[in-house]
Each structure stands twice: as structure tokens, then as C-alpha cells.
Amino acid sequence: MERTIMVLIGAPGSGKGTASKRLKKDLGLLHVSTGDVLRENVKNGTELGLKAKSYMDAGGLVPDEVIIGMVKELLELPEASKGVIFDGFPRTISQAEALDTMLAEKGVEVTAALNIEVPFEEIEKRMANRRTCSSCGSIYSLDFNPPTVEGKCDCNGDLIQREDEKPEVVKGRLATYKAQSAPLVDYYGNAGNLYQDSAGDIVGKTTHQVVDEFQEFLKSK
Numbered sequence: 001m002e003r004t005i006m007v008l009i010g011a012p013g014s015g016k017g018t019a020s021k022r023l024k025k026d027l028g029l030l031h032v033s034t035g036d037v038l039r040e041n042v043k044n045g046t047e048l049g050l051k052a053k054s055y056m057d058a059g060g061l062v063p064d065e066v067i068i069g070m071v072k073e074l075l076e077l078p079e080a081s082k083g084v085i086f087d088g089f090p091r092t093i094s095q096a097e098a099l100d101t102m103l104a105e106k107g108v109e110v111t112a113a114l115n116i117e118v119p120f121e122e123i124e125k126r127m128a129n130r131r132t133c134s135s136c137g138s139i140y141s142l143d144f145n146p147p148t149v150e151g152k153c154d155c156n157g158d159l160i161q162r163e164d165e166k167p168e169v170v171k172g173r174l175a176t177y178k179a180q181s182a183p184l185v186d187y188y189g190n191a192g193n194l195y196q197d198s199a200g201d202i203v204g205k206t207t208h209q210v211v212d213e214f215q216e217f218l219k220s221k
């Protein structure tokens, strides 16, 4: 069977994680969030984590060669044999080119890229309200999904604001996105496999609606 490779682009906080979880459930593909893999490495104090931490805390990008090496290994996992949903990768044109090369060596291509656009002011508001459990990783939103007990997860772990979700860092991450990742929209647009949509409260569309429409697009390919 042909391997399915999905690429989710879009600014941090645009709903890529939610879209990936839906696609993973519907299509049974491996979900690779490079941000999650990096955070896990930072938590476990691995060599990769030590290399990545300062870039992540500052809201910048981890160097391409570090990310590309990491993705190369992930592509070899047996769980990746049916296909992969990349969430937050590629984030630069050179990462996109490296992915194309890695896939070409296996006789595969990117099947489709999904870009979810959410207005930046809405992303800043969302991130400011987001809290993460330091124990189990559950995510709460102070406005639409608040914890039952202030500052505590249902598992009793402490809720924290991630370093890179603090307002000043978010501004930097959005600027990084605009400068380094937004050109990916044209990259995949020119390759003819881009599905482009908008979501968010201001736009009036949820990530799930975007995913439904994206799946229709996939069927039409």
C-alpha cells in the first residue's frame, strides 16, 4: 500500500495538535509532533534535549540539522510504515526540501499539506489562557475548559504555564513563524498538494470542521 504522508503547517496555537489527533484516529497513521518529541527529550535531559532547550525557551527554531536527523530516525519506525502525520514539521523551506529527499529515497511523496490559518490576536489570547499539567500533560483553558480546582489538574498534578506560552515568548514564536514557516504555504501550494483553510472564533469555524473538509479534499485527490 502507498504510504500516506501528511504535513500540518500553521502557526503555533492554530490547532495543528487537535487536527493531528483527529486525523490519526480517522486514518490510523503515526502522529509525529516534533515539538512533543523535543519536549520529551528536554524532560528526560537527553543530549538532544540539551541542544534544543535554549532555542525552545526563547521561542526560536531548533537548528535544521538537529530536526532533520531526528525525523530521519522517526521515519524508520515500524509504526511509520503505513504513513505519518507531521505536526509542526517542516518549519523551514530547508526542512521541507530535506523531507522531500528522505521520502524520495523511499519512493514516496508528501500526500497533502494542511494549513490552518488563525488570526494572530486570537492565538495570543488562547496561549495566554492555556495551562498544562506538569504531571500528565493534560491541557486546560482558563476560559472554556477551566480546572475544577484552581491550579490543579484532575490527576492532582500542578498546572503550569509553559515557558514558551508566556505572552512575550508567544509574540516571538509568531514572528518566527511569519519569517521562517509562512513561506511553506507557497512551497506546498506550488507543489499542488496544499489544502488551505481558516479557523478560530473570529472566523467562526472549528478545527474539526476544517478537518472534515480536508478529508473531503483527500478523497478527491
Ligand code: AMP
Binding pocket: 012, 034, 035, 036, 038, 055, 056, 057, 059, 060, 061, 062, 063, 067, 087, 088, 089, 090, 091, 092, 095, 164, 173
Ligand atoms: P511546537 O509545540 O510544535 O510549537 O514546538 C515547540 C518548539 O519546539 C518550537 O517553538 C521550536 O523551538 C521547537 N520545534 C518544534 N518543531 C520544530 C521544527 N520542525 N523545527 C525547528 N524547531 C522546532
